[in-house]
Amino acid sequence: xxxxxRETATAVRAAVAGGATTAARVAEDAIAAVAERDGTLxxxxxxxxxxxxxxxxAAPAGPLSGVTVGVKDIIDAEGWPTxxxxxxxxxxxxxxxxxxxxxxxxxxxTILGKTxxxxxxxxxxxxxxxxxxxxxxxxxxxxxxxxxxxxxxxxVALGTQTGGSxxxxxxxxxxxxxxxxxxxxxxxxxxxxxxxxxTIGWYGRSVADLALVLSVFHREPVVPPPPRLRxxxxxxPPWSAATGPMRTxxxxxxxxxxxxxxxxxxxxxxxxxxxxxxxxxxxxxxDAARSLRLEKLHHEARLSARLRERIAxxxxxxxxxERAARRAAxxxxxxxxxxxxxWDAILTAAAPGEAPETLASTGDAVFNKLWTLLGVxxxxxxxxxxxxxxxxxIQLVGRRLDDAALxxxxxxxxxxxxxxx
Amino acid sequence: xxxxxRETATAVRAAVAGGATTAARVAEDAIAAVAERDGTLxxxxxxxxxxxxxxxxAAPAGPLSGVTVGVKDIIDAEGWPTxxxxxxxxxxxxxxxxxxxxxxxxxxxTILGKTxxxxxxxxxxxxxxxxxxxxxxxxxxxxxxxxxxxxxxxxVALGTQTGGSxxxxxxxxxxxxxxxxxxxxxxxxxxxxxxxxxTIGWYGRSVADLALVLSVFHREPVVPPPPRLRxxxxxxPPWSAATGPMRTxxxxxxxxxxxxxxxxxxxxxxxxxxxxxxxxxxxxxxDAARSLRLEKLHHEARLSARLRERIAxxxxxxxxxERAARRAAxxxxxxxxxxxxxWDAILTAAAPGEAPETLASTGDAVFNKLWTLLGVxxxxxxxxxxxxxxxxxIQLVGRRLDDAALxxxxxxxxxxxxxxx
Numbered sequence: 025x026x027x028x029x030r031e032t033a034t035a036v037r038a039a040v041a042g043g044a045t046t047a048a049r050v051a052e053d054a055i056a057a058v059a060e061r062d063g064t065l066x067x068x069x070x071x072x073x074x075x076x077x078x079x080x081x082a083a084p085a086g087p088l089s090g091v092t093v094g095v096k097d098i099i100d101a102e103g104w105p106t107x108x109x110x111x112x113x114x115x116x117x118x119x120x121x122x123x124x125x126x127x128x129x130x131x132x133x134t135i136l137g138k139t140x141x142x143x144x145x146x147x148x149x150x151x152x153x154x155x156x157x158x159x160x161x162x163x164x165x166x167x168x169x170x171x172x173x174x175x176x177x178x179x180v181a182l183g184t185q186t187g188g189s190x191x192x193x194x195x196x197x198x199x200x201x202x203x204x205x206x207x208x209x210x211x212x213x214x215x216x217x218x219x220x221x222x223t224i225g226w227y228g229r230s231v232a233d234l235a236l237v238l239s240v241f242h243r244e245p246v247v248p249p250p251p252r253l254r255x256x257x258x259x260x261p262p263w264s265a266a267t268g269p270m271r272t273x274x275x276x277x278x279x280x281x282x283x284x285x286x287x288x289x290x291x292x293x294x295x296x297x298x299x300x301x302x303x304x305x306x307x308x309x310x311d312a313a314r315s316l317r318l319e320k321l322h323h324e325a326r327l328s329a330r331l332r333e334r335i336a337x338x339x340x341x342x343x344x345x346e347r348a349a350r351r352a353a354x355x356x357x358x359x360x361x362x363x364x365x366x367w368d369a370i371l372t373a374a375a376p377g378e379a380p381e382t383l384a385s386t387g388d389a390v391f392n393k394l395w396t397l398l399g400v401x402x403x404x405x406x407x408x409x410x411x412x413x414x415x416x417x418i419q420l421v422g423r424r425l426d427d428a429a430l431x432x433x434x435x436x437x438x439x440x441x442x443x444x445x
Numbered sequence: 446x447x448x449x450x451r452e453t454a455t456a457v458r459a460a461v462a463g464g465a466t467t468a469a470r471v472a473e474d475a476i477a478a479v480a481e482r483d484g485t486l487x488x489x490x491x492x493x494x495x496x497x498x499x500x501x502x503a504a505p506a507g508p509l510s511g512v513t514v515g516v517k518d519i520i521d522a523e524g525w526p527t528x529x530x531x532x533x534x535x536x537x538x539x540x541x542x543x544x545x546x547x548x549x550x551x552x553x554x555t556i557l558g559k560t561x562x563x564x565x566x567x568x569x570x571x572x573x574x575x576x577x578x579x580x581x582x583x584x585x586x587x588x589x590x591x592x593x594x595x596x597x598x599x600x601v602a603l604g605t606q607t608g609g610s611x612x613x614x615x616x617x618x619x620x621x622x623x624x625x626x627x628x629x630x631x632x633x634x635x636x637x638x639x640x641x642x643x644t645i646g647w648y649g650r651s652v653a654d655l656a657l658v659l660s661v662f663h664r665e666p667v668v669p670p671p672p673r674l675r676x677x678x679x680x681x682p683p684w685s686a687a688t689g690p691m692r693t694x695x696x697x698x699x700x701x702x703x704x705x706x707x708x709x710x711x712x713x714x715x716x717x718x719x720x721x722x723x724x725x726x727x728x729x730x731x732d733a734a735r736s737l738r739l740e741k742l743h744h745e746a747r748l749s750a751r752l753r754e755r756i757a758x759x760x761x762x763x764x765x766x767e768r769a770a771r772r773a774a775x776x777x778x779x780x781x782x783x784x785x786x787x788w789d790a791i792l793t794a795a796a797p798g799e800a801p802e803t804l805a806s807t808g809d810a811v812f813n814k815l816w817t818l819l820g821v822x823x824x825x826x827x828x829x830x831x832x833x834x835x836x837x838x839i840q841l842v843g844r845r846l847d848d849a850a851l852x853x854x855x856x857x858x859x860x861x862x863x864x865x866x
Contacts, residue, residue, distance in 0.1 A: 207640060207732070216632075314628070355779050
């Protein structure tokens, strides 16, 4: 008998449309998988099968019929608390859906439950472990969402990226991910960390599944990619942060694309990216201080030390320095927009390497921050395993608002690499 | 006996701190003023004196002690519905404060009630009339907030600006206004129209009152302005939209500043501003389509025709055109940042002229959109009356994130002009 939780979203949707199963039956398989697996994985927050069943029962027919969705616990979903992995929000129950959850529901999706986030989507980890090894981090801040998709508990799951919170956990957990262009997916009902950077994204088990979710938010039709792709290989700064196995994975991917007849050339503009790390750090810090000012005012002692430290850093940044950081971002967005037209995608590492062997940190977002600041779409693609047996991921970066085109390229690339989640 | 609602926020705060009155007594004066005046003005939505009293009673001592605040009805305030002037949100009660209201409350403010907005802060007017003439628009979308401050119903009131929704109503109603730099005031709990443009601002009856509210959000100390101001006179495109009386008001202000020993020179970069109108239009349209997608999906017939039209326009904009608009904005923000350092402020018109004689439209945001897109602070200053006896306003525009410095300049300018709200 088919275990529907183990199928892709695309397959489930077709099966529901064809009458082979129902959203309720698919949800039962997912609920059973959570019951079996989540006691050790800890991807979900306070899992409630009744709420999941209610969502499946209420789901209208639509492009996401039967598709189960995990929702990062900074994103409101009516029927569940939004607790942000902070004691300040313990038991907080929003009375309505966020825009993103409302749109997914309207498209037929089943909301399965809320997934573990780091504290306010910043650095303090939650309890989730890496599905491939319980001593390793799943990455963060969208820890539970990446782990839940990797462990076949849900078909897709929502995360948010401010630094590297969608792409990095996807790489560590070995699933496909999309961080869309900044601004494409409405953020109403999502607890902000940085209004300038926060971007809703998601995980899936194929590029087609990523595209299926995108179609809910973005009408641009997915067109076939050009037969001969132009791929820019970007050894993004600081490339010294990339481990040997990750360098090998990126170069192997580049060679496989060349062997398949595509053009792979050097990006060549790495120097332009370098100053963006400092700009990202300044913008994220001042924004976090603003977004969490009320929490700090009323509940400072209940914020983690590392979040308090980051807020203090943001408060100390002078307007002139913030202005310089925003100016650097404005310039880089514009330049990158013009440059990015020369390629179908940029190929680089999705993370420095395999998931670090710790649960006290969610790893390093060093290969993600630039792209978040630039507001460009990033597709994470699994690219085999490292020496510890944990997943490695590459990412393809596209031009702002060319998300649909980038997914078409990513589909070709994933086929060539034989990428599997 | 002092009618506390007729005093400035700064005076009320001092009186409460000195024991001359209490927040509860001030609130009673404001409640009485609403009862007396709002039956014809219609600045407030479903005014509830008990909710206002509860807020005054609960207010802690702080920099805004005794200060009464009107809150535009797209901004959540616990204890009041948020109805967005849309039947879709009739009776909708959020369970918690927006960040901005929470911060004002924590600073001691009394939330007096919710003020009328246009439908979702877009174009469809509410019932508010201009306090200076009931046949004329108060402007929009922050119609009730501007009118309530002008009519002495509250000391300050929150608005939001996506096109010209803070500065223009301030000009039409004859009050001081601040649209701060984009990103300075957190937007959590505010119904979005355009995530790229929406900016929370406020009205007051003096520049000092505007600065008092800013101090809640922004730590930068207000420093004395340079003794000799450098003011750039900007006949912003399309200057032909400025009425004769408005041109006269701007030129009179420029001459008064020169007579006071300050330097007034031409801005000289008007051509750089010209293409920003189209960029603003495109960005606002695509964003509105995204922000209101769920409302359209479930309640299309309950949206006004003009909002439906705007959403449809946004949906029809191709990614390449959106990208070009965003690129134009990125470039202009950066260039303006560099240019704006040459002056202490830019002087221009806050609106085309007096409030139009209609309640079917809220007037023209043509002199505000550019600055909203640039994300720069704008201070609106009353500048006398036009031939119909209605207020005219000028605005001073500053450099991004130099809000405190701009208010210091505005204070000097308001003194020289003898500006009164």
